[in-house]
Amino acid sequence: MSTTEAAPERLQESHLRRELRTRWIPRIAGYVGFLAVWTWASGRLVEAFLLPSPLAILKEMWEIIESGLFSVHFFATLQKIAIGYSIAFVLGTAVGIIMARRWWDGFFREWVVSILTTPGLIFALLAALIFGFSPVGPIVAIVVTSFPFVTVNVAEGVKALPKDLFDMARAFRIGEVRRLRHVVIPFLAPYLFTALRYGFSVAWKIATLTELFGSSTGIGFMMRREFQLFNITAMLAWIFFFFAFALLLEKVLLQRGIKRFFRWRQESVVT
Amino acid sequence: MAWEDIVTSTALPAPPTFLARVRTFVATPRFARILSLVLFFAAWQFVVPLLPTRLIPLPAKVLGFMWDEVLGNTLGRTTVWEAFGISLARLGIGFGLAFVIGVPIGLLMGVSRAVENFFHDFVVVGLAMPSLVWALLTGVWFGLGTGLIAGAPIITVVLAALPFVIINTFEGVRDVPRELSDMATAYNVARTKVMRHVTIPSLMPFFFASLRYGLANGWKGLVLAEVFAATSGAGWNIKYWYDAHRAQGVIGYALFFILFALFVERIVFQRFSKRVFKWRPEIETVAEPGAGLAQLEAEQLVTIGADGGIAI
Numbered sequence: 001m002s003t004t005e006a007a008p009e010r011l012q013e014s015h016l017r018r019e020l021r022t023r024w025i026p027r028i029a030g031y032v033g034f035l036a037v038w039t040w041a042s043g044r045l046v047e048a049f050l051l052p053s054p055l056a057i058l059k060e061m062w063e064i065i066e067s068g069l070f071s072v073h074f075f076a077t078l079q080k081i082a083i084g085y086s087i088a089f090v091l092g093t094a095v096g097i098i099m100a101r102r103w104w105d106g107f108f109r110e111w112v113v114s115i116l117t118t119p120g121l122i123f124a125l126l127a128a129l130i131f132g133f134s135p136v137g138p139i140v141a142i143v144v145t146s147f148p149f150v151t152v153n154v155a156e157g158v159k160a161l162p163k164d165l166f167d168m169a170r171a172f173r174i175g176e177v178r179r180l181r182h183v184v185i186p187f188l189a190p191y192l193f194t195a196l197r198y199g200f201s202v203a204w205k206i207a208t209l210t211e212l213f214g215s216s217t218g219i220g221f222m223m224r225r226e227f228q229l230f231n232i233t234a235m236l237a238w239i240f241f242f243f244a245f246a247l248l249l250e251k252v253l254l255q256r257g258i259k260r261f262f263r264w265r266q267e268s269v270v271t
Numbered sequence: 272m273a274w275e276d277i278v279t280s281t282a283l284p285a286p287p288t289f290l291a292r293v294r295t296f297v298a299t300p301r302f303a304r305i306l307s308l309v310l311f312f313a314a315w316q317f318v319v320p321l322l323p324t325r326l327i328p329l330p331a332k333v334l335g336f337m338w339d340e341v342l343g344n345t346l347g348r349t350t351v352w353e354a355f356g357i358s359l360a361r362l363g364i365g366f367g368l369a370f371v372i373g374v375p376i377g378l379l380m381g382v383s384r385a386v387e388n389f390f391h392d393f394v395v396v397g398l399a400m401p402s403l404v405w406a407l408l409t410g411v412w413f414g415l416g417t418g419l420i421a422g423a424p425i426i427t428v429v430l431a432a433l434p435f436v437i438i439n440t441f442e443g444v445r446d447v448p449r450e451l452s453d454m455a456t457a458y459n460v461a462r463t464k465v466m467r468h469v470t471i472p473s474l475m476p477f478f479f480a481s482l483r484y485g486l487a488n489g490w491k492g493l494v495l496a497e498v499f500a501a502t503s504g505a506g507w508n509i510k511y512w513y514d515a516h517r518a519q520g521v522i523g524y525a526l527f528f529i530l531f532a533l534f535v536e537r538i539v540f541q542r543f544s545k546r547v548f549k550w551r552p553e554i555e556t557v558a559e560p561g562a563g564l565a566q567l568e569a570e571q572l573v574t575i576g577a578d579g580g581i582a583i
Contacts, residue, residue: 022384022388026389029389030389104303105300105303106300107304109304110307110308117535117536118529119495121494121495121498122525123525125525126522130324208401209495227407232411236408239408
């Protein structure tokens with residue numbers, strides 16, 4: 001009697017244990033091992049100034065935040081991204097919609113492919129060369145490099161628009177506006193959000209890259225400065241800021257926004 | 272419809288049959304492609320002089336620079352051929368190393384859940400890591416590399432390509448059709464034969480993807496590392512012209528990079544993938560609508576992988 005009652009419990013426990021063994025222990029071991037090797041290597045295997053320990057970097061990050069430098073450069077970068085990426089998104093969506101036609105596909109395709117495959121460095125250098133140290137350079141570079149990502153996704157979506165729904169809407173004499181509202185936009189929304197995410201992940205990288213060459217503010221500029229001063233601790237601190245910044249925007253803001261937008265769906269298409 | 276005015280202006284004096292022919296040609300995407308190139312150069316030639324800046328050279332100057340470079344008569348330290356040769360050699364070495372390191376890790380991750388969880392988060396972070404970070408870090412760690420085997424650029428390639436190799440190998444192992452390997456066991460097929468006829472063909476698209484995206488990301492990282500921590504290579508050359516304030520050099524090199532990318536994308540990869548996937552009834556990797564779409568499609572794969580839940 002008691003054995004049959006205990007069986008599911010034991011089963012559950014063993015499931016938990018297996019979960020622990022195959023998922024959490026290796027994962028934590030990965031983090032701990034990584035941090036341990038890093039801390040150990042700093043100062044012993046490699047000079048501490050070449051490979052500062054994680055703690056030293058955290059301390060440096062805290063000091064940068066306290067000194068107010070962080071917010072200045074953080075908002076400088078954010079502003080460029082906001083302006084540049086808004087333009088790129090609008091432009092990319094417009095081009096994407098007309099690129100669903102074959103003629104316009106021929107017109108734009110070569111450029112889109114070229115930009116997608118060219119290292120961002122080139123646009124960063126060109127922008128810096130042409131616009132100098134004005135904030136226009138980074139913005140132009142962001143627009144140029146991130147709009148093809150938006151375009152390609154939007155074009156894909158427009159091409160896949162459900163013809164049968166259109167036909168039905170026409171058969172039932174549904175107006176242009178309502179058709180747009182109930183067929184086109186809901187259908188395109190996942191494509192637009194995918195476009196938003198990709199374009200964005202390009203935008204923040206190119207933003208920091210242009211700041212390396214042609215700017216006197218921003219996270220990228222600070223990374224470059226510390227690189228030139230050979231201050232590896234501070235450089236790593238800025239790199240971590242850069243990363244935290246991207247994670248925050250990409251994971252927390254964008255992803256959450258997308259989830260909220262698609263709440264009405266059974267399963268999310270975007271993720 | 273912007274092309275209609277062009278039709279009327281160019282084809283007015285011609286007989287109607289000719290006009291009809293022109294009209295059909297104008298409607299083709301090929302015409303659009305040519306037109307976009309012509310418009311681009313026309314805008315460059317005629318609009319740029321009207322701009323308030325004198326820093327943008329005219330096409331003739333840039334093309335002249337490129338022609339000199341191609342002929343091998345340059346003011347820089349290396350010609351474009353040598354520079355791209357050096358960079359490609361570094362890319363090859365770096366990617367080879369990444370492949371050698373990444374494939375075993377990917378295989379292990381595909382086989383064992385524990386190993387998967389051990390590496391998973393690092394791979395995800397690595398996928399999202401901008402190669403700029405690697406270029407700067409290797410720059411300070413390994414210093415200015417002289418000669419072909421420069422530390423920083425090659426290690427940047429390794430680090431930039433590695434996560435792509437690992438993730439694609441991992442996905443490939445998971446994608447090996449179970450029924451087929453079960454059937455092979457049931458029919459007592461030799462292990463090497465299973466390897467040859469089941470495992471490797473089903474891993475092939477994933478190796479191909481890792482080659483493509485690993486190389487693409489490695490190339491971008493390499494160019495950056497050459498800017499910060501090398502004294503030769505294509506990236507160094509573009510920086511050289513930038514420092515010399517020769518806009519025609521920078522733009523000329525930008526065009527070289529674009530031509531190179533188009534060449535690799537259109538000719539090398541398409542041909543290669545056709546050969547690799549000859550056995551398949553349909554070619555998935557080269558999507559019909561265009562190479563750019565195919566690239567993005569696969570990049571979607573990668574970015575989705577980078578978002579945590581690895582699901583193609």
